[in-house]
Structures are given as C-alpha cells and as structure tokens.
Amino acid sequence: MRLFSSATRLLPAALALLFVVAIFHIGFGAKAIALGDIWQAIWAFDDRNFDHVVIRQMRLPRLLAAMTVGASLSVAGALMQGVTRNPLADPGLLGLLSGASFGVVVGAAVLGIDSDSLIPVFAVLGALAAALLVAAISFFAPGANSRAMLLLAGAAVSLFLAANVSALNLLNEEGFASFRVWLSGAITTDAAKMLPWCLPWCVIGLAVALFSARQVTALSMGHKTATGLGVDTKKLSLRLLFCVVSLTAASVALVGPLGFVGLVVPHATRLVVGSDYRHVIPFSALFGAIFLLIVDLVARTVLSPVEISTGVVTSLLGAPLFLVLIRRVL
Amino acid sequence: MNDFSFRFFDGRISGRLHRYAPVLAVLFTILLLTLLATSAAMGSFEISLPGLWAALTSPASGQTETTVLWELRLPRFIAACLVGAMLGLSGALLQGVTRNPLADPSLVGVSQGASLAVVALIILFPTTSLFWRPLCAFGGAILASLLIQWISAGRSSAQSLRFILVGIGLAALISSVTTAALTYGQINLAMEALSWLAGSVHTASWKVCQVLIIGFLVLSPLLVWVASPLAVLRFGPEISSALGLNVRRARFTVITLSVALAALAVSVAGPIGFVGLLAPQLVHRLIPSRPGTHLFLTAFVGALIVALADLVGRTAAAPIQLPAGLVSSIIGAPIFAILLLRRVRTSLS
Numbered sequence A: 001m002r003l004f005s006s007a008t009r010l011l012p013a014a015l016a017l018l019f020v021v022a023i024f025h026i027g028f029g030a031k032a033i034a035l036g037d038i039w040q041a042i043w044a045f046d047d048r049n050f051d052h053v054v055i056r057q058m059r060l061p062r063l064l065a066a067m068t069v070g071a072s073l074s075v076a077g078a079l080m081q082g083v084t085r086n087p088l089a090d091p092g093l094l095g096l097l098s099g100a101s102f103g104v105v106v107g108a109a110v111l112g113i114d115s116d117s118l119i120p121v122f123a124v125l126g127a128l129a130a131a132l133l134v135a136a137i138s139f140f141a142p143g144a145n146s147r148a149m150l151l152l153a154g155a156a157v158s159l160f161l162a163a164n165v166s167a168l169n170l171l172n173e174e175g176f177a178s179f180r181v182w183l184s185g186a187i188t189t190d191a192a193k194m195l196p197w198c199l200p201w202c203v204i205g206l207a208v209a210l211f212s213a214r215q216v217t218a219l220s221m222g223h224k225t226a227t228g229l230g231v232d233t234k235k236l237s238l239r240l241l242f243c244v245v246s247l248t249a250a251s252v253a254l255v256g257p258l259g260f261v262g263l264v265v266p267h268a269t270r271l272v273v274g275s276d277y278r279h280v281i282p283f284s285a286l287f288g289a290i291f292l293l294i295v296d297l298v299a300r301t302v303l304s305p306v307e308i309s310t311g312v313v314t315s316l317l318g319a320p321l322f323l324v325l326i327r328r329v330l
Numbered sequence B: 001m002n003d004f005s006f007r008f009f010d011g012r013i014s015g016r017l018h019r020y021a022p023v024l025a026v027l028f029t030i031l032l033l034t035l036l037a038t039s040a041a042m043g044s045f046e047i048s049l050p051g052l053w054a055a056l057t058s059p060a061s062g063q064t065e066t067t068v069l070w071e072l073r074l075p076r077f078i079a080a081c082l083v084g085a086m087l088g089l090s091g092a093l094l095q096g097v098t099r100n101p102l103a104d105p106s107l108v109g110v111s112q113g114a115s116l117a118v119v120a121l122i123i124l125f126p127t128t129s130l131f132w133r134p135l136c137a138f139g140g141a142i143l144a145s146l147l148i149q150w151i152s153a154g155r156s157s158a159q160s161l162r163f164i165l166v167g168i169g170l171a172a173l174i175s176s177v178t179t180a181a182l183t184y185g186q187i188n189l190a191m192e193a194l195s196w197l198a199g200s201v202h203t204a205s206w207k208v209c210q211v212l213i214i215g216f217l218v219l220s221p222l223l224v225w226v227a228s229p230l231a232v233l234r235f236g237p238e239i240s241s242a243l244g245l246n247v248r249r250a251r252f253t254v255i256t257l258s259v260a261l262a263a264l265a266v267s268v269a270g271p272i273g274f275v276g277l278l279a280p281q282l283v284h285r286l287i288p289s290r291p292g293t294h295l296f297l298t299a300f301v302g303a304l305i306v307a308l309a310d311l312v313g314r315t316a317a318a319p320i321q322l323p324a325g326l327v328s329s330i331i332g333a334p335i336f337a338i339l340l341l342r343r344v345r346t347s348l349s
Helices: A007-027 A035-043 A050-084 A096-110 A116-140 A147-171 A173-183 A191-220 A223-228 A233-255 A261-273 A277-301 A310-329 B021-041 B049-057 B064-098 B110-124 B132-152 B159-184 B187-197 B206-233 B237-242 B247-269 B275-286 B291-315 B324-341
Strands: B003-008 B013-018
Touching (some): A007 A050, A035 A050, A050 A191, A050 A261, A096 A147, A096 A233, A116 A147, A116 B324, A147 B159, A191 A223, A191 A233, A223 A233, A261 A277, A277 A310, A310 B159, B021 B049, B021 B291, B064 B247, B064 B291, B110 B159, B132 B159, B159 B187, B275 B291, B291 B324
Antiparallel strands (some): B003 B013
C-alpha cells in the first residue's frame, strides 16, 4: 500500500505537517499562547514579556527534545529492524533503553557523576553493554538468532536491568526523587540543560544512518546478498551498532526511556514509503518527530492539569501493535 | 529403577514416588525451618536464639522480643512462604498446561492483570476491606489470561514462544495502563499502590495471613484433583485426547487454578517476578517426577525463594528495605537467560 509513487513528493507534505504540529506543540499547554506571540518570541524576543520567556525557556527546548528523541528512536528502530531482519526489533524490546537507563543511574547515583556532559557517555556505555549481552545470549542460544529468541533475550536483559535500576534508586533516596519522573519517560522542561550534551550524539547518529541507508537496504535482504552486492557486512554491522547505541542512549539521557517508538514509527513509515531504507530512514526521522510531538501534546493536555508520562502513552500505543506483529510474523 | 511404590490400607492409598522425593521433602523442611529461625532472629532488632525460643514458647506481652516476633516477623515469614508457594504452584501449572518451561504468571501478564485490578480498587474505592482484593485480582488476572490465550491462539508452530512473547507484550501494555491510572489517582493513594506494586510482603499482618491461608485451603484440594489430568497433558493434546481426557476442560481448569493462585498471591504481595519460573524449573532439575510430587516440591521451593528474597531484601542494605520482588527479579532474570541458553530442546521447538 504505497500512497505516493515517489517518496520525494511526500517530503514537502511531511515537513509541512511537522511544522503545523510543532506550532500546536508550542502553542498549547497550561497557558495557550497565540500564534503571533510565538512568532515574536522567536524573532523579536522581549524578556519582559512573560509569554516570550515561557516559549524561549520552556516550550522551545521541550519541542526540540521531543523532535530529537522521536527522530532518534525511530531511526534506531528502523536500523535494528533492517540489520537483524527482525520486524519486531526495537530499542526498548531488545533491552537498549533499560541498558541506557541503568548506565545513567549507575553514573549519577552510584559513582556520583555530577557533570551533565558525562551523562550521555554513561548512557552509551550502558546501552552498548545491554546490546552486546542480548546479542550474545541470542547468538549462543539453541535456534540461534531466531526472531523470538532475540526478543526473549531482550526481555531477560531488560527485566534484570530494570530491577537493578529500581534497587539502586531505593538505595539512595535523594536521587530517587529526581529519577522517578525521568524513568517513566517524561519529556520535561529539564531537557533544556541536557540538550547541548545529547544533541551531538543524535546528530552524528542520524548522519551516519542516512549515510549508510543504501547499504542497510542491501543488508536487509540478507547477509549473503549484501556481501554479493559488495557490502562489508561486518564493518557495516559494527558501525550501525554504534549508531543505534548512540541514538538510543542520547534519547534516554535526554528524556528517559520511551518504549515502542522505534517499533511503531518505522512500521508506519514502511506502509507509506515502501521498504527501501534510503526512504525509510529519513522519513522515519520525520514521522518520528511528528509522532512524538503529537504524543507529547496528548500526554500534556488530555488529562490536564495532570500530565501523563509520555512513555506511558507511547507504550499504550505501541504495545497493541507489538501484539499484532507477533500474530503476523511468529 | 529410581522409583519405589507404596501401598497402605490394602491398596486404598498407593502410589509411586521417586526415591529421592521424600529425602528432598525433608531437606526442604529443614531448610525452611532454618530460614524461619534466621528470619526471626535477624533484622533491625536482633534476637538471640535462646531469646527466640523463649518468645516462641512462652510469649510474654509487653516484652520487645515477643512483640517483634509475633506481630512483625512471624506473620511476614508466613506470608512470604505462602505467597512463594502459590506463585511457584501457579508457574508449575502454567508450565505444565502450556508445555512451556518459560511460562511464569509474572512474565506473561497474569500478575500484571491482577495488579491493575487491585490498583484500580485502591484508587477508586480506597475504603474497601482487604478481603475484596483477591477477588478483584482474580478478575483482572483471568481477563489477562483470556487475552493472552486469545491473541496467541492460532498456528501451532513456535506457539510456545509466541505465547511467552504475547504475554510479555501484554504485560507491557497492562503495566502502562497501571502507570497511567497511578498518575490519575490522588497522590497518597498512588503512593500506597506504588509501594504495593514493587512486590513486597512488608505490610504482612496476621489479617493478611488469614486471607492467604483461607485462600490456600480452598484451592489446595483442587491441586490434588488437577494432578492427574496434568500428568496426561504433558504428552500433548493429541495423545491426551486419545487417552480419554477432555483436553479443553482440563486446560481450562488448570489455567483457571493457576490464575487463581497467582491472583491471590499478587493481591497480597504485589507482583513478585520469576518465582513461578524458577521454582518448578529448579525442582525439575533436581528430580524428574510426576506432577503430584512435582507440585508438592515446587510449593516448598517457591516458599523458600520468596522467604529468602525477603530476608535478603530487608537485611542486605539495612536500614533500607528492598522489596522481595526486586531481589527475586535480580536473581531470576539471569536464570531466565540461562534457561534460554540451555533450552530444554525437547519441549520448545
């Protein structure tokens, strides 16, 4: 079901949609802000105007964080699905989100690292360890690398790390208060201070992903086909592993673990643009940003003044899709 | 032969047992008693062994030892044992009926269904009595189990892995609904629900034990009754039918019983992970036995696991108490991975 014969024709439409959603995302909230004020806050900032301050210091960082994370997690999911040739692969289901959370909690709560710049590094180390562990378990298990085994290994690793994170949080209580909201995957205004340290990881990851898109398409047809097409599969897999890890880890460091984004968005994207990764990767990034903006908007406004964690909403939307996919692929 | 047969009362009671089964039962009893003594003695208020004995045999009201033992540690230990036994049994039944060594009520969403129902009860009707929680939990758990079966039904290839994966997906879904419900509820009620959700027996009192014991007494005759269909179900649905078993009814009974056991345990202690996975598998590794013996020993091992997890949780990092559910997950998840690695080729394909 390809809605557009040429994916490039879709690009302006997607960008326009992203722009509209972004305007809504800035405008809505505890206090609705008019379109004109948003425009002025960006181009003619006046620090005596309260609305302008709200937009500059709260809404814009939140917007940027949501867009970055949406794009990063979606591209990470798309890459994982391409490399493992497993439509059920997702940073959360394969344990990378819990790995990154574990890394951050160990770094901040146990080692007492205070500097924001090192938080993403710990997230990267945690996610990398989790990814290698899951790969090792599913590789050495009988019926190696089957779709189901990869997911079961991911579940084992995530449950283990999640329990460890909870235990570490209980053990130092003053840290717990600050981690509790973050661990449920909430896009908050706190993201502003982490943004400069996380953005580079995301940008590099996205760039490498776009750069490798052509080879991912070859890899998604199987290792033998890819080798036949002249792709150095080992090198590529290694590069993509670091790409996925840095995208996931930076997202977690920024807003906490958001489950199922990497599953939902690439599948939706494939429905629209087909299975060529040269299209899947850029459009996953775009649709991921749009998706997360909408989810964040819903999470913020639907039960207002109470905010639901964004991670809860993504899981509510993603888990049913996971169940449908299991029925279809396994 | 490793079996021996016994006949009592002119064959009115007879059976065959693995040679080591009675030995293991005695061993587990000794371990349980040792654990009881250790749990009763250790903690923020240390009690010496003679003091323990004195408080146990001649309780004197007003004495600190007596209060700590009778009001805090004893009900907590008994609740932990009963919760563990029930979770272990629930897992054993689920593994038997799905013929899947990875099935565990907390892994496949049954416990999460029960949790959601109890959280809803705590938030919507905070004043209801403790006795309503098990019923409510049972309702939620049975809905979750029906959903898993409905979604995972279908093609039989890889069905057993599919069952587990559907369960994991469903568990994630139900957990996120629970979290959403927590943000919606009042903060003090949410905090109560949250502490319960971590899976702990720290609130255990004699009243809680009473709920558990009554529930266990009601359910245990069913366990005896279910052992023989379970023995037949091991051979798969085709052979079971050929042997004259009504497979649908047997499956339905066993699953309902398993769900009821898990729901009762969860309604008291919250979801405690991996006990239902570990206990039956551990017994399985120790001795190959028929379902009757297997269930009996699994109850012991389940009780040992939760009681030990609770003891470790409250003493390892004192004065902070780690919930038993966390300790059991930290121990259980690696063993789950090991089970994946040395699977069990015969029962999963």
